[in-house]
Amino acid sequence: MKNKALFILFIIGVMLFSCKKQTSIEILSGPVGTNDNRQVGASAGELLSATSYVSLVVELQYSPGMQLQPQTLINLQDFLEQRLHKPGGIVIQSKQVGSIGKQTVTTSDIAAFTDQNRKAYTDGNRITVYVYIADASFSTTNVVGIAYRNTAVCLFGKTIQSNSGGINQASRVKVESGVLLHEIGHILGLVNNGAAMVTAHEDGDNRAHCTNTNCLMYYTIETTGLMNMLNNNIPQLDANCINDLRASGGK
Ligand SMILES: [Zn+2]
Numbered sequence: 001m002k003n004k005a006l007f008i009l010f011i012i013g014v015m016l017f018s019c020k021k022q023t024s025i026e027i028l029s030g031p032v033g034t035n036d037n038r039q040v041g042a043s044a045g046e047l048l049s050a051t052s053y054v055s056l057v058v059e060l061q062y063s064p065g066m067q068l069q070p071q072t073l074i075n076l077q078d079f080l081e082q083r084l085h086k087p088g089g090i091v092i093q094s095k096q097v098g099s100i101g102k103q104t105v106t107t108s109d110i111a112a113f114t115d116q117n118r119k120a121y122t123d124g125n126r127i128t129v130y131v132y133i134a135d136a137s138f139s140t141t142n143v144v145g146i147a148y149r150n151t152a153v154c155l156f157g158k159t160i161q162s163n164s165g166g167i168n169q170a171s172r173v174k175v176e177s178g179v180l181l182h183e184i185g186h187i188l189g190l191v192n193n194g195a196a197m198v199t200a201h202e203d204g205d206n207r208a209h210c211t212n213t214n215c216l217m218y219y220t221i222e223t224t225g226l227m228n229m230l231n232n233n234i235p236q237l238d239a240n241c242i243n244d245l246r247a248s249g250g251k
Pocket residue numbers: 182186208209219222
């Protein structure tokens with residue numbers, strides 16, 4: 001009898017949990033984690049301005065062998081300081097985690113890995129961003145990075161390493177930085193995906209990307225196409241993208 005009652009309680013618990021998960025996109029504040037389980041672009045204003053959150057913690061986790069170059073972390077810090085209003089500070093924490101355990105992964109695999117490993121969640125007046133460097137390739141060939149939640153992005157470290165740093169290849173720092181900042185650009189709402197456009201510049205053929213072939217938000221930046229550009233300058237945001245970020249509360 002007691003076991004039966006416990007079992008019913010367990011089932012009710014599971015049902016409550018599932019319901020909460022399904023509706024979490026609409027929940028703006030609540031239990032730990034729900035703030036960070038929304039769609040890409042949903043936190044653009046929260047990340048850019050200091051209205052809701054005055055500080056930012058970037059939790060960066062990499063699988064064995066996938067650690068980013070020190071200069072890439074400096075480039076990330078500089079980019080965030082340059083565009084975000086976070087008077088309480090911006091801190092990047094980098095840590096090794098286990099392998100994702102597959103050669104090729106889907107967005108669902110990455111989401112499941114995130115739920116198991118992510119420690120920092122948005123709370124109080126501090127917003128968090130999760131960056132995962134996977135020891136795997138993505139199920140869509142040639143894609144080297146994705147933004148998959150409002151505060152989460154993933155880089156495919158294996159694909160990046162095999163396409164950078166060699167003869168006739170762009171440097172590791174350029175490719176890592178280009179892809180990472182591009183994906184961060186997506187969670188900041190670019191292009192037309194959370195940050196409204198001041199001037200129309202969304203690529204009609206590639207949703208949420210910029211029409212300017214020289215812009216950080218051009219669609220090829222998150223594919224192995226970036227590695228074909230042999231100069232080692234890291235792509236920058238163009239004026240249209242910067243104007244959008246400013247109009248949504250950024251610098
Ligand atoms: Zn993109």
